[in-house]
Amino acid sequence: MRIPDIIHKKQHKQALTASEIAYFIDGYTAGTVGDDQAAALCMAIWFNGMDNRETADLTMAMARSGDQVDLSGIEGIKVDKHSSGGVADTTTIAVGPLAAACGGLLVKMSGRGLGHSGGTLDKLESIPGYNVHQKMEDFIRIVNTCGVSIIGQTATLAPADKKLYALRDVTSTVDTMPLIASSIMSKKLAAGSDRILLDVKWGNGAFMPTVPQAVELARIMVEIGKHAGKPTRALVTDMNQPLGNAVGNALEVIEAVKILRGEAEGDLKELIITLTVEILVMGEIYDTPEDARVRVVQALHDGSALRKLEQMIELHGGDPAVCNDLSLLPQAGRVVAAVAESSGYIIGMETGSIGLSTVMLGAGRERKDDAVDPAVGLWMKKRIGDYVEKGEPLAEFHINDTRNEQEAIELFLRAVHIGSEKPEKKPLIAEIIG
Amino acid sequence: MRIPDIIHKKQHKQALTASEIAYFIDGYTAGTVGDDQAAALCMAIWFNGMDNRETADLTMAMARSGDQVDLSGIEGIKVDKHSSGGVADTTTIAVGPLAAACGGLLVKMSGRGLGHSGGTLDKLESIPGYNVHQKMEDFIRIVNTCGVSIIGQTATLAPADKKLYALRDVTSTVDTMPLIASSIMSKKLAAGSDRILLDVKWGNGAFMPTVPQAVELARIMVEIGKHAGKPTRALVTDMNQPLGNAVGNALEVIEAVKILRGEAEGDLKELIITLTVEILVMGEIYDTPEDARVRVVQALHDGSALRKLEQMIELHGGDPAVCNDLSLLPQAGRVVAAVAESSGYIIGMETGSIGLSTVMLGAGRERKDDAVDPAVGLWMKKRIGDYVEKGEPLAEFHINDTRNEQEAIELFLRAVHIGSEKPEKKPLIAEIIG
Numbered sequence: 001m002r003i004p005d006i007i008h009k010k011q012h013k014q015a016l017t018a019s020e021i022a023y024f025i026d027g028y029t030a031g032t033v034g035d036d037q038a039a040a041l042c043m044a045i046w047f048n049g050m051d052n053r054e055t056a057d058l059t060m061a062m063a064r065s066g067d068q069v070d071l072s073g074i075e076g077i078k079v080d081k082h083s084s085g086g087v088a089d090t091t092t093i094a095v096g097p098l099a100a101a102c103g104g105l106l107v108k109m110s111g112r113g114l115g116h117s118g119g120t121l122d123k124l125e126s127i128p129g130y131n132v133h134q135k136m137e138d139f140i141r142i143v144n145t146c147g148v149s150i151i152g153q154t155a156t157l158a159p160a161d162k163k164l165y166a167l168r169d170v171t172s173t174v175d176t177m178p179l180i181a182s183s184i185m186s187k188k189l190a191a192g193s194d195r196i197l198l199d200v201k202w203g204n205g206a207f208m209p210t211v212p213q214a215v216e217l218a219r220i221m222v223e224i225g226k227h228a229g230k231p232t233r234a235l236v237t238d239m240n241q242p243l244g245n246a247v248g249n250a251l252e253v254i255e256a257v258k259i260l261r262g263e264a265e266g267d268l269k270e271l272i273i274t275l276t277v278e279i280l281v282m283g284e285i286y287d288t289p290e291d292a293r294v295r296v297v298q299a300l301h302d303g304s305a306l307r308k309l310e311q312m313i314e315l316h317g318g319d320p321a322v323c324n325d326l327s328l329l330p331q332a333g334r335v336v337a338a339v340a341e342s343s344g345y346i347i348g349m350e351t352g353s354i355g356l357s358t359v360m361l362g363a364g365r366e367r368k369d370d371a372v373d374p375a376v377g378l379w380m381k382k383r384i385g386d387y388v389e390k391g392e393p394l395a396e397f398h399i400n401d402t403r404n405e406q407e408a409i410e411l412f413l414r415a416v417h418i419g420s421e422k423p424e425k426k427p428l429i430a431e432i433i434g
Numbered sequence: 435m436r437i438p439d440i441i442h443k444k445q446h447k448q449a450l451t452a453s454e455i456a457y458f459i460d461g462y463t464a465g466t467v468g469d470d471q472a473a474a475l476c477m478a479i480w481f482n483g484m485d486n487r488e489t490a491d492l493t494m495a496m497a498r499s500g501d502q503v504d505l506s507g508i509e510g511i512k513v514d515k516h517s518s519g520g521v522a523d524t525t526t527i528a529v530g531p532l533a534a535a536c537g538g539l540l541v542k543m544s545g546r547g548l549g550h551s552g553g554t555l556d557k558l559e560s561i562p563g564y565n566v567h568q569k570m571e572d573f574i575r576i577v578n579t580c581g582v583s584i585i586g587q588t589a590t591l592a593p594a595d596k597k598l599y600a601l602r603d604v605t606s607t608v609d610t611m612p613l614i615a616s617s618i619m620s621k622k623l624a625a626g627s628d629r630i631l632l633d634v635k636w637g638n639g640a641f642m643p644t645v646p647q648a649v650e651l652a653r654i655m656v657e658i659g660k661h662a663g664k665p666t667r668a669l670v671t672d673m674n675q676p677l678g679n680a681v682g683n684a685l686e687v688i689e690a691v692k693i694l695r696g697e698a699e700g701d702l703k704e705l706i707i708t709l710t711v712e713i714l715v716m717g718e719i720y721d722t723p724e725d726a727r728v729r730v731v732q733a734l735h736d737g738s739a740l741r742k743l744e745q746m747i748e749l750h751g752g753d754p755a756v757c758n759d760l761s762l763l764p765q766a767g768r769v770v771a772a773v774a775e776s777s778g779y780i781i782g783m784e785t786g787s788i789g790l791s792t793v794m795l796g797a798g799r800e801r802k803d804d805a806v807d808p809a810v811g812l813w814m815k816k817r818i819g820d821y822v823e824k825g826e827p828l829a830e831f832h833i834n835d836t837r838n839e840q841e842a843i844e845l846f847l848r849a850v851h852i853g854s855e856k857p858e859k860k861p862l863i864a865e866i867i868g
Contacts, residue, residue: 003604004603004604004606005606007605007606008606011481011606034469035469035470035473036472036605037604038470039469039471039473039474039477039605040473040476040477040605040606042474043445043474043477043478044477044606046445047445047481167470169438170437170438170468170470170471171438171441171470171471172439172441172445172474
């Protein structure tokens with residue numbers, strides 16, 4: 001087998017066999033296949049695509065390229081949950097404890113924020129003492145104790161994907177469905193869960209700009225799960241405005257806690273409930289979504305979800321007292337309102353820019369190695385469809401480093417579009433696949 | 435400027451600017467642009483092509499990537515000549531002295547043979563003492579003395595092309611017109627001649643299998659010459675059988691000498707005359723091809739061309755006596771006839787295989803670093819359209835190492851197709867462009 005022949009096949013729109021794909025991925029992981037050949041193949045895939053069988057074979061080859069987590073030490077059906085990334089998407093921190101409070105098992109290795117998207121690890125690390133770096137035996141022990149653990153991905157998980165992703169980033173081959181889908185799913189397959197729940201975002205704050213593209217990506221990933229023997233479902237959800245109201249690490253933890261206390265309403269809460277219901281049905285805790293939903297809503301009001309979050313925080317070395325005293329979380333030195341420059345309905349938001357306005361303050365990363373400030377960010381006061389008076393606050397900025405303050409607020413204000421007609425509401429959940 | 439943005443433009447069929455192309459080539463030469471990014475861009479070019487302006491800019495950027503030969507020390511219009519490579523293509527060794535004998539100036543940096551194609555340097559080195567490695571001042575001195583010099587390409591000529599060609603070889607991006615054309619022409623532009631004559635081969639012994647493909651390549655290269663301010667013409671010529679009768683280094687020198695002595699006829703001689711006429715008209719030695727041709731034919735019979743070859747050999751350190759005593763050239767230990775296995779007309783030849791049958795005996799290289807045996811090869815006894823009796827020799831093999839003898843002869847015999855009907859003759863010169 002020769003790599004140039006494999007590239008040649010893909011150039012001429014032929015499907016690659018499982019063994020050709022494995023030969024490429026194994027060689028690339030081992031370093032016998034060069035970055036040049038990998039880049040050429042990625043570009044050929046960018047032009048000519050891959051069918052679902054090829055994409056699944058690529059995903060499985062990447063999943064096999066490093067450690068494969070063995071979670072057989074955990075009794076029960078373990079569900080993993082993944083979001084394709086967005087702004088104010090705080091679901092995981094609430095969904096995990098909520099599902100566990102209802103008898104489910106959520107096992108989750110999360111990532112960090114990059115660009116306008118936040119990352120669950122950064123959010124969890126705003127909780128004093130929470131350690132996202134857990135040994136595999138502790139991960140298993142925590143799940144066996146409280147039904148949920150959220151930790152960082154180990155470096156040895158799907159190293160082929162890590163290497164390939166870095167390559168795609170510099171070779172303009174990120175935006176192609178088979179490579180996006182296999183990148184996400186390879187880590188999920190290697191992470192050892194039994195079933196996978198995906199939340200694929202669409203819109204101007206998401207990687208997929210339109211519903212059809214998000215649906216296509218979701219379908220491919222569900223097919224990969226099927227090929228790999230891991231039942232997978234996917235929700236396609238709206239990311240044309242921040243999902244919750246809080247954007248920023250500690251602020252998002254605050255919003256998650258408020259939801260688990262039953263103190264907050266809105267799209268974020270609705271999506272948290274829906275995702276949790278899915279996890280409980282996939283985990284065969286409840287037979288129907290209706291039954292699951294009854295229990296989930298109850299858990300938000302009887303304190304059991306909040307207690308589960310406290311337990312999860314404690315088991316990861318964090319201070320559970322934050323759940324009752326939110327002032328124990330990092331707080332920014334300065335709070336500034338960003339006010340509307342005209343009156344009218346909020347007709348749209350450039351969600352990515354809203355995320356970036358908080359990155360400018362230190363809430364996220366422009367580059368992988370940037371440090372984040374856990375306290376800073378913003379709190380949205382309005383959503384699309386709301387009416388706002390000129391001078392009324394659209395958001396409250398939480399700031400420590402004031403150097404970029406003016407620029408960040410200006411970016412935010414440009415990102416919120418005000419018009420005279422109330423816009424139609426987009427459905428939060430566009431489609432469910434699988 | 436960012437390389438991923440440049441790649442992205444080409445992915446989306448946009449033309450790259452001269453400065454984008456220069457940024458890529460300069461960075462790639464310096465090592466700040468990686469092989470991965472270069473491979474991705476080459477593949478995007480493979481899919482989406484480049485227009486003539488882009489191709490010319492790429493060529494000029496590669497030509498500028500290393501030393502640019504300054505031949506201003508040579509008075510007169512200096513013409514370079516390049517063949518895209520084939521079997522028994524001994525034209526350069528005869529055309530150079532012949533043009534010089536008629537008042538022209540041929541300055542030529544040649545390459546070595548690879549695969550089924552022979553290389554002029556290997557042929558010249560079969561002449562005892564001939565040194566293809568000349569300092570630039572000696573190259574200039576030799577041309578000023580005798581009107582022709584044929585030497586090896588310096589390592590510092592178009593290093594970007596060298597690097598890019600090695601990359602394309604392992605990434606399945608060799609076969610794309612803009613990259614083929616720019617690779618050839620970048621070295622020609624850097625080599626310092628005033629005008630360029632190209633011989634683009636088509637057929638089963640050439641890189642371009644069909645006339646339209648060879649014509650397309652020729653047109654692109656002529657356009658590059660125009661953009662670069664170097665008038666360029668191209669002949670598209672037949673390579674569906676060995677051009678001359680000799681295949682092998684010393685054997686091809688013998689055939690060239692015989693032509694310059696006026697002792698041989700056929701396609702090789704005809705093409706040598708045509709190419710020389712072109713050089714003389716491009717070099718403004720003669721106003722019309724007709725006038726030039728009269729002098730060229732005369733030079734083949736009055737001994738002046740042969741004397742020019744002797745002078746050229748002597749100035750490069752070689753033994754000019756070979757021109758009068760061909761037995762001074764390396765001779766193989768064993769001569770074996772390959773005889774026809776049936777009677778009939780020769781209806782076609784697999785020219786590449788005929789070349790490879792001599793490579794198996796050591797006349798050429800399978801890999802870049804292989805050594806060649808100057809004495810070995812074969813001498814064709816028949817051409818397409820000739821009638822042959824069963825048992826009659828088709829060729830005479832000249833052999834030293836007998837290990838592959840049987841296999842080489844079998845490969846040769848399979849490559850010569852005999853049928854009952856005399857085939858139509860293909861024109862030697864399909865088209866002249868520029």
